[in-house]
Amino acid sequence: MTHPDWEPPLAALAAALADAGHLRSKQWIEAFAATPRHLFTPEVIVRTSDGYRTLSGDVPATRQEWLNTVYADESLVVQDKPHAAGHRMPSGEPLRVPTSSSTMPSLMARMLEALDVGDDMRVLEIGTGTGYNSALLSHRLGDHNVVSIDIDPDLTAQAAPRLVQLGYTPTLLAGDGAAGAPGHDPFDRIIATAAVSEIPLAWIRQLKPGGKILANLRGELAGGTLCLLSKEDEEDEVIGPVLPLGGHFMWLRPDLADPHRPHEHTPDARRGTSSRSTTSLPPADVPVDDGGFRFLLQLQLHAVQALWRGPAFDPPGRAERDAVIVSTADGSRAEAFTSPEPSKRYRVAQTGSRRLWDTVEATRRLFDDLNQPTPDKFGVVANDSTQFVWFGNDDDWHRWPLPLI
CATH class of the missing domain: 3.30.310 (TATA-Binding Protein)
Incomplete structure (x- = not known):
């Protein structure tokens, strides 16, 4: 019997993630081995020195290159927009800004392991993207326990039939991820694959006592900072460390039409000495x-x-x-x-x-x-009256207010 050409690279990717220690638990190893990444990335955009190329699994001439790209441990750009400032590449082609991607599998594996889910937990995913991570969550927890939201309704509309092909129908919503998913809460876990400069209060309020939020808290200098925040009781407060786990995501943005957040726009030139x-x-x-x-x-x-x-x-x-x-x-x-x-x-x-x-x-x-600390020597407190980053522990003297931007 002839096996599809994607089965060997899928098996190789899952095995490599386990061998490298990115996947540790039996349940997540099984989820990655059972979730074909190519199904969620039928086309990927590759940037080269000469411009941009689109690789498609439907084009025989590029299918093998596309398949190799999809099952590499790399982030994949699947959607982009022209840069608002009109910048161009050396080739003269307009520079494009990624607006959706499929996260590097090793990073996604480490994040899902760090999320520390248990059977029958309800999870909210911020940033549906291709739907690949929704499929992994659905395999592990059951699709009835997965809610995912994205600012772009086209992305959720594309993700839905891909998930159905695997037998999954999680709840997919289109809207501002900063608002969470009111009406579908409370959640045991919230995982964000879009970056924030502070923790949205809606996420804290929609989290169950004992629940956890895993998010990329970033600025523009050090984007790869993931924090795991726990809600200890009924109070709307979360606290937790920055993890020794790098992860750099696109900004959570409120405006679908604009690929940039307000701070990313080039400021007006200033006169003066x-x-x-x-x-x-x-x-x-x-x-x-x-x-x-x-x-x-x-x-x-x-x-x-x-x-x-x-x-x-x-x-x-x-x-x-x-x-x-x-x-x-x-x-x-x-x-x-x-x-x-x-x-x-x-x-x-x-x-x-x-x-x-x-x-x-x-x-x-x-x-x-401070003895040249790494980011994982810091932590975060967030509630409805204050948010700050602390050094050492939350009772120490050094602290800085959020947001970072």
Whole structure:
């Protein structure tokens, strides 16, 4: 008997996830082995240096490449929109912004294991996307215990018949995921495959006592922070740690037509003279690529958008020089040049309404004072009156308010 060409790569993917320790429990191993990913990703969008390609399982010439792509441990873009600012790729083709994807299987496996579900628990999924994760949940818990919501009604409409092919009919809703699923609650677990800068109160209120929320709490500098928050009693409050588990998702967005959240739009150019000063801190000592530092900086510097090292224009020298650069959503920017002056100090130029470099320096000192913590040394408290990130534990002195953006 000839087996379909997708069965071997599906079996290989499930086995690889188990062998790597991403899947540990028998129930989730069985769910991944029984859920064909290709069914939920009939077309995927691949970005190359020359532009974009669409791979389809219905095109014989690209079917094998599509199949290899679908069963690789990679995130798959299945929907996108042109960038609102009109940016273009080097090839001249308009840059497109992903608006839906199928999560990397190893990440989805680790998240589902961390969710710690039990038989007959009711789960709300924020971000239906392709429907693949809804299928995994339906296999594990029964489709009657799964509710999934997405901002895009086209996505839920496409996911429904795919799920039916596997015999599943979970409740699929179209709407703003920040509102949860009123009328379908309460839930034992809520899992979000869309990122948030704070925990929506609706999720907390729709969670049963003893329930848990697994969400990607992110800013723009350190997006891969997943937190697992527990509701201990009848009070509308959740608390829990940032996990040592990276996961970076697209933003939960309220507007279907706009692929960007408000903070992602390029701010208007600001007129005015830069503030110029010097510093004794060598800018090159700022660990711009350290995940722990980036996480701490986005706690310290609200709505920070970018931190990088690269060329910046130095007016006195009329040339570009190497610098550490930081910018925020309100248009503020700082450039600290890495070459010292004869005085052994370093030039800093700052524009906008905030002196960003002052905060970068303070964060560098705090980072060392806290022994250069990784994100999993932090945690979150969220209720109807306050939300904050804490360091060490929720009673310690250091805490920062949410949202991050």
